[in-house]
Amino acid sequence: MIADKAAIRILVLDDEPFVLKLHMHMLAGLGFTSVTAHDNAADGLAWVDAAGGPADLILLDLRMPRMDGIEFVRKLVERCYAGSLVLISGEDERVLRMANRLVQAHRIPMLGHIRKPVPLAALAQVMDRWKPASAAQPRNRKAYSGGELRDAIARDELVNHYQPKVNVATGAVAGVEALVRWRHATDGLVLPDEFIPLAEDEGLIDALTRVALTRALADAAAWKQAGLQLRVAINISMDNLASVTFADFVAAAAADAGVASQDIALEVTESRLMLDARAPLEILTRLRLKRFHLSIDDFGTGHSSLSQLQDIAFDELKIDRSFVHGAWRDATVRAMYYTSLGLGMHLGMQVVAEGVEDRDDWDFVRDTGCELAQGYFIARPMPAAELAGWIAAWPEQAVRLRA
Ligand code: G
Ligand code: G
Ligand code: MN
Numbered sequence: 502m503i504a505d506k507a508a509i510r511i512l513v514l515d516d517e518p519f520v521l522k523l524h525m526h527m528l529a530g531l532g533f534t535s536v537t538a539h540d541n542a543a544d545g546l547a548w549v550d551a552a553g554g555p556a557d558l559i560l561l562d563l564r565m566p567r568m569d570g571i572e573f574v575r576k577l578v579e580r581c582y583a584g585s586l587v588l589i590s591g592e593d594e595r596v597l598r599m600a601n602r603l604v605q606a607h608r609i610p611m612l613g614h615i616r617k618p619v620p621l622a623a624l625a626q627v628m629d630r631w632k633p634a635s636a637a638q639p640r641n642r643k644a645y646s647g648g649e650l651r652d653a654i655a656r657d658e659l660v661n662h663y664q665p666k667v668n669v670a671t672g673a674v675a676g677v678e679a680l681v682r683w684r685h686a687t688d689g690l691v692l693p694d695e696f697i698p699l700a701e702d703e704g705l706i707d708a709l710t711r712v713a714l715t716r717a718l719a720d721a722a723a724w725k726q727a728g729l730q731l732r733v734a735i736n737i738s739m740d741n742l743a744s745v746t747f748a749d750f751v752a753a754a755a756a757d758a759g760v761a762s763q764d765i766a767l768e769v770t771e772s773r774l775m776l777d778a779r780a781p782l783e784i785l786t787r788l789r790l791k792r793f794h795l796s797i798d799d800f801g802t803g804h805s806s807l808s809q810l811q812d813i814a815f816d817e818l819k820i821d822r823s824f825v826h827g828a829w830r831d832a833t834v835r836a837m838y839y840t841s842l843g844l845g846m847h848l849g850m851q852v853v854a855e856g857v858e859d860r861d862d863w864d865f866v867r868d869t870g871c872e873l874a875q876g877y878f879i880a881r882p883m884p885a886a887e888l889a890g891w892i893a894a895w896p897e898q899a900v901r902l903r904a
Contacts, residue, residue: 506532509631510552513538514545514573515562515589520617524560524589527621531628542568546576556584558612558631563590563600571600578607583634587627588614595833610634643688643695647703650683650696654708658684661716662882665891666734666853666875669867672899674892676732676766678875679717680882681709697738706740707747714751718758718765720885725760727889734766734796742769742781748788755793766794766817771804782812789814796853800841810848818845822856822876829865842871863902 511533515521521538528536537556539545542565549555559577563570570588577586586609588600597614604611613627653659663677683691700706714735721733741747755765767788789795796817799805801824810818824837838854845852854866857876866874880891 507534509533509535510555510557511536511560512545512548512556512558513560514540514542514565514570515560516540516565517562520562524619524624527619527624528560528628530621531625533628541565542570542573542576545573549577549580549582555580555582557634558585558587560587560589563588563592563596571603574604574607574609577609582609585610585612585631585634587612589617589619590614591617598833645691645696645699647699647705650699650703650705651708653683653685654705654712657712658686659709659712659716660684660884661713661720662884663720663733663888664875664882665880665888665895666873667879667895667899669854669863669871669874672896672902674731674895675873676734677888678734678768678882679713679720679736681713681736701738701740706738707744710735710737710741711750711754714754715758718754718760721760721764722758723885724888725764729889729892732764732766732794733760734768734794736768736770736798739769739771739781742784745780745783748784748791751788751793752791762792763794766796768796768798768819769805770798771809778812785813799855800845801837807844810844815848815850817851817853818848819853819855819875820845820871825854825866825876826856826858826862829861839869842869846870860902 511528513521513524513528513536515524515538518540521540525536525538537548539548546568561570561573570590574586586604588597588604588611590597590600594616597616601611601614610632612630615623615627660682661679662682663679665674666676666678667674681693683696685691697706697709700709717733717735721731724731751765751767752762755762769785785795794816795813796819797805797809797813797815798819799821800818802821805821818841820838820841824834824841828835828838842852851873852871853873853875854871855875857863857866857874857878859878862876863874863878883891
């Protein structure tokens, strides 16, 4: 709930005076009364410039004669606009989505997009998301230095969490994915997005991967001892595949730990373009010949794409979560999902749907015949020590999901 709706300064832009009146009326009905309306972007911009303290929120029509909504957004960015935006348009979903992406890329808080004619309930729902500019700002991430990360690796501050992958039809736990975290002395548990790119830039990714892999192998061996049959997956950066000794390192580490190569999966994401494909191809081919399980991660994003599938004999394809979560209700997302699933199946790969976040996602994935699923709905990544407990409790939940 918003405390003081009347204090929020709203600008409504639409080239049709009737629509302007209607939207102002709807906003007033919802309790938003500090509303200014203009029927063209130039006047809107003049108002923003003159009003002494710009709008907190702008309801923006995309198609307007002369200056359109997209150009207006650029002018807002030039003015360091700090408020939020709602896009309103008669365009179809995909055009709205494209505009939505642009606004996000400009880092303007986007409360949502609504198709015309605007239903009151949709407007109310979007307006409910409004937050003051300070609260809407993303948490300021702390930037770490290469030296700090190097010390963290040396001091053994990196730990693996594990997220289960389960068979959708049977509920069986097929394996786990190791996801590294930094147990930071003062900042708490730091997620990999905040230090993997740094590790790649600072030449630390090999050291990091060695630590994560060694840890994962030790945990895999312990689980096997305890009678748990799990394939353990580890994430590999493209930079790991630059040095041809990597395949030998992986094979030796697995042998030392007493873990069979079939029980280890290597998840590869091509986050940046590889200029020289020879080393990665050599390493992946050798690992495949040694029967390590190769997985293409985040499929459909970045460079994890079709030509990769053609060149590399992956055993597993992980459909990126942006093509999974919400696919049941969104036709565009669903098209990406089905295409990825079909490709994986045609090529005889195991397919994993990532980002299964709720019951609707789960039911959808199950109905499509995808073999494996992973996501918050099943389990969040957890410390190694919690896995056995989770596995013991899971079947009861899985049974209920079959209903
Ligand atoms: O753990 P999260 O759940 O936040 O992971 C974010 C990203 O970090 C994912 O893309 C994942 O693949 C990557 N990641 C996690 N652990 C490792 C790792 O050990 N090595 C590499 N290269 N990437 C990792
Ligand atoms: O790139 P990779 O697939 O390795 O990334 C795994 C990342 O996805 C980790 O950051 C993990 O915490 C995150 N993740 C796992 N399950 C879900 C989920 O259901 N929803 C979302 N949003 N993220 C998830
Ligand atoms: Mn992964």
